[in-house]
Amino acid sequence: MSEMQDIEARLVAGLWQVVAAHGWAGLSMRRVAAASGVAPAEIRRRCPTPHHLLLLHGRLVDQAVLEGVVPEAPDDNTARDRVFDVIMRRIDTLQPHRAGILRFIEDLKTDPLLALALLAALPGSMAWMLEAAGLGSGGIAGLARAQGLTAVWLATLRAWVRDDTADLGATMAALDRALDRAEQVARALRLEPGDTTAGPDASML
Numbered sequence: 001m002s003e004m005q006d007i008e009a010r011l012v013a014g015l016w017q018v019v020a021a022h023g024w025a026g027l028s029m030r031r032v033a034a035a036s037g038v039a040p041a042e043i044r045r046r047c048p049t050p051h052h053l054l055l056l057h058g059r060l061v062d063q064a065v066l067e068g069v070v071p072e073a074p075d076d077n078t079a080r081d082r083v084f085d086v087i088m089r090r091i092d093t094l095q096p097h098r099a100g101i102l103r104f105i106e107d108l109k110t111d112p113l114l115a116l117a118l119l120a121a122l123p124g125s126m127a128w129m130l131e132a133a134g135l136g137s138g139g140i141a142g143l144a145r146a147q148g149l150t151a152v153w154l155a156t157l158r159a160w161v162r163d164d165t166a167d168l169g170a171t172m173a174a175l176d177r178a179l180d181r182a183e184q185v186a187r188a189l190r191l192e193p194g195d196t197t198a199g200p201d202a203s204m205l
Contacts (some may be wrong), residue, residue: 001008003028004025007038007042007046008046008056008060009060010036010037010038010095011032011036011038011043011046011047011053012056012057012060013035013036013096013097014033014034014035014036014037014038015027015032015035015036015053015054015057015100016057016097016100016101016104017035017036017100018031018032018035018097018100019100019101019104019107020099020100020103023103023107024050024103024104024107024108024111025107026117027050028176029044029050032053043183051117054118055121058121058125060093060131061090061093061094061125062125062128064089064090064093065089065090065093065128065129065132066128066131066132068089068132069131069132075181075199077204078115079133079134079135080179080183082134082135083129083130083133083135083149083152083179084172084175084176084179085133086129086132086133087129087149087152087153087156087175088168088172088175090129090153091156091157091160091168091171093162102161103156105161122150122154123143123146123147123150123152124146126146126147126149126150126153127142127146129149129153130142130145130149144186148182148185149182151181151182152175152178152179152181152182154201155175155177155178155181156171156172156174156175156178159171159173159174159175160174185188195197
């Protein structure tokens, strides 16, 4: 891990430690500095606002999933299997910060503007998750897939919030059901199943 990666990981860990202890309203850069061990001047340079810390978290989550992807590697799994794997890998990246993220999600209910801003950023992340699963994210069909996967992710996240089991069985079951619904929508929109390429005829999932 490079020095930059180490600092970013510490900042994200510090963010969620502070939120777990003090809530989103109690977040301050002084507290993040104390929790992360990163100097305030360095935090100012990298993440000048709490919103930038959230964006950093989102980027690191995306990167953690994408780092496990081998471009053009042969894969005998179905598109659905690959999407399932990608979404569960994304859930796995949240697990170390579970306490802080759960409190943040609860606090988010009282901050609709922040919730809308984060929701607007989700399809961009989901487009990368489609790429990680070997599905196209370009064009009108890619936009539809990204929107569909956003709905799948939100349904899975809601299940994860309630799932305190070690094996995350309830989360996986919810993901499976969400994928069923997404496939039904894909068929209704006539996004016919295709191969694993990024071509315009690839299915939503």
